[in-house]
Every structure is written in structure tokens, then in C-alpha cells.
Amino acid sequence: MEMLTLCDAISVKILSDRTVLASVGNELRAFEEGCDTGITLEWKLRNKIHGIDFDGKQILVYGEREFMVLDYDGEFQLSCRGKISDWISCGKLLSESVNRICLVTGHSNAVALRISENKNSVSVENRSSCVDKSTIYCSTIVGSSSEDCTVFGGTAFGELIIWKPQLKIQNCKALNHVPILHRIACHNGVIFSIDVSLRNRLITTTSDDRSVRFYSFSQNNKDCISSGWSSTNISPLRSVYGHNARVFKAKIIEKDGIPFILSAGEDSYICIWNTSGDLIFKRRHHFGATIWNFDYNPRTEILFTTSSDGNVTSHSIADYFSPIQTKELKISSLGGEYLSKIRFIRHDLIVGITNKNKLVYRKSDDWEIVSNFPGYKCTLLEVSKDLMATAGYKIVTVFQVDVNNNFIKKFEGELASNIIRSFCFLSQNEMLICDEKGACKYSNDNFSSCLDIDIPINKEPWITAALKHGTILVLSNRQGNLFVYKREGDKFHFKSTIKHLHGHLGVTYMCLKNDLMDDCFIRTAGHDSTIKTLKINKTSGVVSVVFTETVPIAWVEKFHEIGISKRNYIIGFNDNHFVIWESKADVVFQVSCGGGHRCWDLIIDEERNFIQLIFIKNRLLYTTVSKLCSNISNRFKMPYYSWHNKSCNIINSLPISDRSFLLVSGGEDNLLKFSKFTVDQPKDICLLQNISLHVSSIKGIEIIREKNKLIIFSCGGRAQICVTEYNIDTESVEERAQFMLKSTDFERKFQRNTQEVDFDPETRFMSIAAVNISGSYDLYLGCSDGFLRKFSYKDGEFRLCDAVFYNRCILHVRTIVLGSQKYLISAATDGCICLWEVNTFNEKEEPVFKIRHHESGANSLDISVKDNNKVLFVTGGDDQDVVVSDVEVNSGHFQVNFTKHFSIHTAQVNGVKISECTKYLYTTSVDQTICKTNLFTMELEKKITNCIADVKGLNLLNVDSCDYCLVYGWGVQICKL
Numbered sequence: 001m002e003m004l005t006l007c008d009a010i011s012v013k014i015l016s017d018r019t020v021l022a023s024v025g026n027e028l029r030a031f032e033e034g035c036d037t038g039i040t041l042e043w044k045l046r047n048k049i050h051g052i053d054f055d056g057k058q059i060l061v062y063g064e065r066e067f068m069v070l071d072y073d074g075e076f077q078l079s080c081r082g083k084i085s086d087w088i089s090c091g092k093l094l095s096e097s098v099n100r101i102c103l104v105t106g107h108s109n110a111v112a113l114r115i116s117e118n119k120n121s122v123s124v125e126n127r128s129s130c131v132d133k134s135t136i137y138c139s140t141i142v143g144s145s146s147e148d149c150t151v152f153g154g155t156a157f158g159e160l161i162i163w164k165p166q167l168k169i170q171n172c173k174a175l176n177h178v179p180i181l182h183r184i185a186c187h188n189g190v191i192f193s194i195d196v197s198l199r200n201r202l203i204t205t206t207s208d209d210r211s212v213r214f215y216s217f218s219q220n221n222k223d224c225i226s227s228g229w230s231s232t233n234i235s236p237l238r239s240v241y242g243h244n245a246r247v248f249k250a251k252i253i254e255k256d257g258i259p260f261i262l263s264a265g266e267d268s269y270i271c272i273w274n275t276s277g278d279l280i281f282k283r284r285h286h287f288g289a290t291i292w293n294f295d296y297n298p299r300t301e302i303l304f305t306t307s308s309d310g311n312v313t314s315h316s317i318a319d320y321f322s323p324i325q326t327k328e329l330k331i332s333s334l335g336g337e338y339l340s341k342i343r344f345i346r347h348d349l350i351v352g353i354t355n356k357n358k359l360v361y362r363k364s365d366d367w368e369i370v371s372n373f374p375g376y377k378c379t380l381l382e383v384s385k386d387l388m389a390t391a392g393y394k395i396v397t398v399f400q401v402d403v404n405n406n407f408i409k410k411f412e413g414e415l416a417s418n419i420i421r422s423f424c425f426l427s428q429n430e431m432l433i434c435d436e437k438g439a440c441k442y443s444n445d446n447f448s449s450c451l452d453i454d455i456p457i458n459k460e461p462w463i464t465a466a467l468k469h470g471t472i473l474v475l476s477n478r479q480g481n482l483f484v485y486k487r488e489g490d491k492f493h494f495k496s497t498i499k500h501l502h503g504h505l506g507v508t509y510m511c512l513k514n515d516l517m518d519d520c521f522i523r524t525a526g527h528d529s530t531i532k533t534l535k536i537n538k539t540s541g542v543v544s545v546v547f548t549e550t551v552p553i554a555w556v557e558k559f560h561e562i563g564i565s566k567r568n569y570i571i572g573f574n575d576n577h578f579v580i581w582e583s584k585a586d587v588v589f590q591v592s593c594g595g596g597h598r599c600w601d602l603i604i605d606e607e608r609n610f611i612q613l614i615f616i617k618n619r620l621l622y623t624t625v626s627k628l629c630s631n632i633s634n635r636f637k638m639p640y641y642s643w644h645n646k647s648c649n650i651i652n653s654l655p656i657s658d659r660s661f662l663l664v665s666g667g668e669d670n671l672l673k674f675s676k677f678t679v680d681q682p683k684d685i686c687l688l689q690n691i692s693l694h695v696s697s698i699k700g701i702e703i704i705r706e707k708n709k710l711i712i713f714s715c716g717g718r719a720q721i722c723v724t725e726y727n728i729d730t731e732s733v734e735e736r737a738q739f740m741l742k743s744t745d746f747e748r749k750f751q752r753n754t755q756e757v758d759f760d761p762e763t764r765f766m767s768i769a770a771v772n773i774s775g776s777y778d779l780y781l782g783c784s785d786g787f788l789r790k791f792s793y794k795d796g797e798f799r800l801c802d803a804v805f806y807n808r809c810i811l812h813v814r815t816i817v818l819g820s821q822k823y824l825i826s827a828a829t830d831g832c833i834c835l836w837e838v839n840t841f842n843e844k845e846e847p848v849f850k851i852r853h854h855e856s857g858a859n860s861l862d863i864s865v866k867d868n869n870k871v872l873f874v875t876g877g878d879d880q881d882v883v884v885s886d887v888e889v890n891s892g893h894f895q896v897n898f899t900k901h902f903s904i905h906t907a908q909v910n911g912v913k914i915s916e917c918t919k920y921l922y923t924t925s926v927d928q929t930i931c932k933t934n935l936f937t938m939e940l941e942k943k944i945t946n947c948i949a950d951v952k953g954l955n956l957l958n959v960d961s962c963d964y965c966l967v968y969g970w971g972v973q974i975c976k977l
Contacts, residue, residue: 003682006643007971009306010292013052020304022312023049025947036637043078048947055093062088080115082122095144104139110165128165128176140194150229154191160184181230197252200259206247212263213239238277243267253296255321264291281320284587289645309645314636329621333367338619341381344603345401353378370407384425391420411447421462434463453492464506469520476507486541495541502526509558525556546734550692555596562606591624642687645669648968651955652701666698672714674733679959689733693722700767715765739798760785769813780824782810812861818889827858849894853883864914876909882923904931911954915963924954924967932977946973
């Protein structure tokens, strides 16, 4: 019984303005308007669903070689199901009967099927085959009856073939060969989608050559039907390129009677084109996951998309057809002067500094000069609510702006001996200034007293960002270093530092995230696509990085939290685009502005539902106004799951309560995810935190529990180890340390058994085992270059202790205790299981025990110790076998009691787990099956299918003596056996 499925969501079909049907893996989920969750229908296919067709009364669902038909009148009811001998490329419900179906297969065969009146059987009425036997990668059926059905198919050679199946012949089961009506060379690669609009006389195709191509045909709908497309002239219009990866779907839609083309694909972008080939809209969705499919409702103007991360989303695209307009704000009233600096005071009030050092403001359409501004050359213009500050050579001026646009001067005077390069509002009554020589001062709002702050002096010593909380002051300089000071009396004392927190440029923004009794947490951003959370001890001032979040913005400039909804917008630049990103809605605003070096400001008003950006480019002032949430449909509140966008390689689990588990997972997206799964809420995996320390894929995870904390060691590509800490009470995650093996850490030439072995800089750590030894840890790493390496870790420091060369890629390592002796267990690509004594690891080059389980790699491994001297080894291999060995250890002597081979899978076995009671063995394979074997009787008790592609492993969760299998790979599926 499946409890949760998160994998490829491929198909989506709009049933009505209030109901949408989508497929997630092999499941069907119906989403109703206003509902927060979808309803999973009880009927499913064996493998993934690839297509859905709907004619108003019946729903055809198909995938691979299976299909089923559901009756729909507001409620769903299974009508029939069936299976054919070839892969189904597309299917259509025929209009002349509610019980007739046309299926087109991957080898250009068309099959007409009829459902019996009692709906208990499906019969073949007739079959047709195109004379071209090329494998088609996509197809669509144009027409809705046997008479006018025409097949458009796309081949691997980039050709569009059009043929008309002979479906009108009654009760003829012989295969009819029909000719090709048109063969059109379209793309330089595989064709992935075809759409035909008879109304607009348009055809679109997409391909892995990253293009979308348009074609026109001359005849109308009736002429095409009467001539069977044979005399239709199809002409290429144009090719358009807006995607940077494979384009999987394009669809012709209409807006106010005008045709447009929507396209989406592997790069996670939605593009809208007009028929002239102009890209009028482009925006990223689904956080980088592949968009497989979409459907569009022209009445509600809502777009529904499905993606590889298992999510179905809805977007209102009513505003997408009219691109965001950027217009110039004229400043002719200033007599030819131009603005050099610009800021918002309120949404209806803009202030600026001209090139002739005038302070001006704009309300409505007029620019006015602030008369009481002294007119010195300004280096800075900063705003905090109703306060505005300017600075230049030695001088600082502070104004307060009231509701009537009166600029009331609060302070003006010399506060530095040089040009002032930094001015930061720490609060409404605290400021920080820094001149070009590095003289940094803290002052209150009336500047009655200034406190000097000693900062490191370098080529550009000024401050880029600052934050004060209580007695703690945090600064960042232009070199990218972060400093923590603590006020003690009338002096700020330096406490700690982090070098190059966001690279070699300074922190751009800081804000307080959380305040606890002993610690405060702040978030920082910079020009490295990351947001970091820092923990600062209020007593000692010691600062450390807690965790790092990667965001799809190259230059992060600031955060903007909306108080009403608590949504946190990340603001910055990607190349020459200004971008606003939000964790639930992805990109909500994007406009070309010239790049991140421009002078700009932004105001977000959630109450009025608008965003306004102003920026200076080529001495001209521009503004852009957009709706805040124009890409989120408020009618459909679909659940969003934050799972891996790419394949998940490893999941370790740990019970954190009677019915809840912490899942720590890592995959090809380089993310270490901390998630919470509760058996009583089986339709949800709650993401706690993402950790972005890894620079390559994650292969192994080890969890060690210490009271209310978990120490997590993870390893993977680039020979990297990362350490994180999870607090069970607060459900918080902190980064602790990271390490990457280099040739200087290990001898360039390492000799074992008179064999020289070069250090491979591309070494991957495949698996990790950890042993806690009085506050320090011994780490054992199985490596792709054939070494077993031992490290010690303590207080953030790693030390390479020793290594043994095994000469095979080591896939798994574990540690066990048998009697009074600790052993390290390894499994490698030679199919052998080896035991090494931990205490003599650095003395012996050969294992103390070795047993062969497979002729090739041991892809999966599990171990169960019983009676303190017996161990049960279970492995799954490339050879499709599952092997169980019972080994007894007495005084260092190893005796194999039995070895049993099971041939229960038809592909490599990547997951094996022994149940907590040691009675059952659960295994999974690339053949997408899960097997339950009784270890007492050695008999297969149960075998079920799952829809996870490229299965990487299996985890077991035990609740109330029930086993829940968690299968992962390209997605995750949890089921109860």
C-alpha cells in the first residue's frame, strides 16, 4: 500500500474550471479549486502515467503498455483497463462512441479498441501501420472520429511524419499498411512534442536541439478532413530559441483571439512566443526541475505545470501576454541635469541626487528641489523609513521627511577627515560611517557622541554592510571579511571574524533572523548565489556559519520580508536582469535593467499587490511596475514538496519520536536535505533544512546520536566530507566543518604490496562509517580509487590517519562489534565482503575475513548482528542476485554457517534491508519491484511494483511492528508491506 509517491509528474489535464487531473508517477491526483491538497484516486497503472485524454465524459489514462478508462461526471469511476504489446505513444477517445479508443504506439501502429457494454473486456476493432517503421518519440492524433483521425509523429531523426490510419474498416483485425502523407525535416535532434491548431492553421514542434519551430498550412479544418491532409501544403514559418536545454512541450493557445505559443522543458523555464517569433515572456518555475508537461485554461487564464520533482503547480498568466513595460521617468523640469543616485522614501515619493549636487524629490509627475540642501558632492544616499542621509567629503547630512514632503534637517556636520564611503542605518537612531582611510565611527541619532571602531586597514577599507543587535555589532568590509564586535562601556571590542564569507567581495546585506537567550542568528548575502545563517554567542562574540542556502540569484543584494504573509523575497541580479525570488513561488519578478552595477531601488507593497523598480541607465531614470503575485494562482492551492530535483543517492533515517522520523538525504543536486516524516501524515514530507556545503554529488551519510543532538557525517564527490549537527529539540541544523582530500594530504605515490598507485584528484568518497571515541571520531571512507581511508575528526579538524589499498572501488563500509572486537566491513566492485579489525587497521593490509557474494559489484549491503557473535550479511549485486550469508565468530575464527542466493529480481539489486525483528528481508531493484522474503523459511512472501526510476536504495521505517519501505532514486516512494 503506497503512502507517499514523489516522482515524475508527467501528465496534466483540465477537466473543468474547478477540477484538474494530474499524474504523479503511476498515481492520478485530482485537484479542486480552493482545496489545499489533492485527492489520490484509487486506480493506478503499474508504471508511470505518460498521457491523459478527456472528452467531457470519459478519461483515457495511459503509460508504457497499459491504459485505463474512467467515467467522469463530477465523480470518478473505473470503466475498464487493458494492455497492449507495444509502448503507447498517444491515445484519444473517439467521438462516435463513448466506448471507442484510438492508441498510437511507438512503432507507428494505430489500434482502434472498443469497450464492451458490460465494461469487462476490450476488443481490437482494427489496426493500421505506417509504412515508415522509425521509432517515434512523440505523437498526437488530430481529429476525433475514425474518419478524420490523422497521426502526427516525431522521430529520433528530427522528422515529422503525417499519416492517416484506416480505422473505419469494421471488424478487420488484419494489419493495414498505410502510406506517409507528409515527411518534413524539422529538427537536428529528437522531436519531443507536436501540437496542431486547426483554427489557427499552425503546427509547432520541439526538440532536444533547444528550438521551437512553427509551421503553417493553407487549408481550413474542413478541407484538411475531406482531403485527409494529402493535398495540404505545410510550410515552415520560423525557428525560435529561448531555452538552454531540451524543450519537452509546446502548445498553441489563444488570448483575445490571437494565437500564442507556450513552451517549457528541461531548463525549468516557461516561454511565451507570438507567431512572429518574438519572445514576449520568459520565467523560471519549479526551482530548476524539468517541466514535463502543462495544460492551459483559456477561460480562467491559469497554466498548470508538472515537473520531475513530483509537483503540480498552477500559475495565473493573465498578465504574461502583456510584457512588463519599462518606461523612462522624464526629468526635464531640472533643466538638463541627470540623476546620479536614486531612492524611494515611500511608494509615491522618490528622492535623488543630480550630477550638479542638487537634492530633488518626485511626487506624482513633478520634480522639486530641496532648498535647504547645502549642495556638496555626494558619495552616498541612504534611506531608512522616513530618514534620509547624504554624505560626501567629511560631511554628513540627515533629513527627516514628513507626510507633507517637508525635508526637516536633523543634522549636518563634519564627521570624518576624508571622503565618506559608507553610511549604514543600524536603526532609526543609530548610524555607522566609514571614510576611505578606514576610520569607522558609531553614533546616535543626534550625533552628540561618536565611538571609534578599529577595523582592518587595506586597499579599500570601507564597510559594505553592518548590523547591530544589543551589544553585538557585525561588520563586513570590501575584502569580503566579516567582523564581530561587542560594546563594553564606551568602546567596541573586536571578538571574532570569518574570512571571505561570500567570496572576495563584501557582504551586501545582513538581517536578524532569530534571537535566543545565549545566541543570536543573522542572515547574510553576497555575490556568490548563497544566503548564510550565522550564529553569534552574545557573551563571547564568537561567530560560526550555521548553514548555507543556495539561491538562483548570482548577486544577492537584499532580503525583503512582508509582514502580512511573512514571505521572504530575495532580491538581486542575474547578469543584466533584476530578479526577485521567493522560496515558494520561485521567480516572481524579472526585468532587464543593464546589470547589478546600476543605481537602483525597489518598493514591494503586498497590500496594494505591486512591485516598483527604479534604476538609472545611461544617465536616464527608468521605472518598472508589476503585480506582486502575478505568477501564482490563488484559486488552486496545490501542495508543494521540497524534494531533490535530481536523483537521490542515499537516505539515512532515525526515529525522533514514536511515529516520526528524521530523513537525511543526499543526491546528485549536491544538497543535503533534512526532512521530517510522520506516519500519521503520510502524504507529506516536511523539509526542515537544505545544506549546500557539498560541491559535488553526495554518496554516503552516517548519523551518530549524542543525547539530544545528531552528528551527521556526509561524503561524496571531490573526496569531500561534511559535518552537520541536528538539534532534536529545536529541529535546527548547523554546519560544523568540511574537508576535501588533496594530494598534499596523502602521499602522491602510495605503495602497497610493491604496487605504486597514483593519487586520483577526482576520487569520490562512496561510503562513510563513524566511531565515537571520547569526543573525537574515527571516520572510515570507502573510496573510488580503491583505498580504504581512515580519518580522525575533532573540533572541526580532520586528520588523515592511514589507508589500505584494496585495488577495487569500495562501495560500502560499516562498523560492527562482535564480542570484544570492533570490525570494519567493506563491500566493493569485486562482489566480495571483507572484515577488517579496527584496532589493527593501520598494521594489516589484508582483511581478516573475506567472502565472495557476487561476480561483480555488491551494490547494496545490510548487516544484522545476533547473539553478539553471529552476523548476517545481505547484499544485492549487479548480477541481479540477492545473497545472504550467516557467519559465526569465535575467538577471531570465522565460520560460514550458510550462504543462500535468491534470484528474485530481473535487474541489478540496489537496495537490501533486514527488518528490525530479523524475520524479513526487503529488497528493491532497477526492475522497479520490492520483494519481501521470509528469512526463516527463505521463501518469497510478497512482491509489489513501484514507479521510482533508477532506484538507488531502500530504507526501512518501523512503527508499531509494521515495516514501511522507503524506496528512493529519481524520486521517493513510501509504502507499507
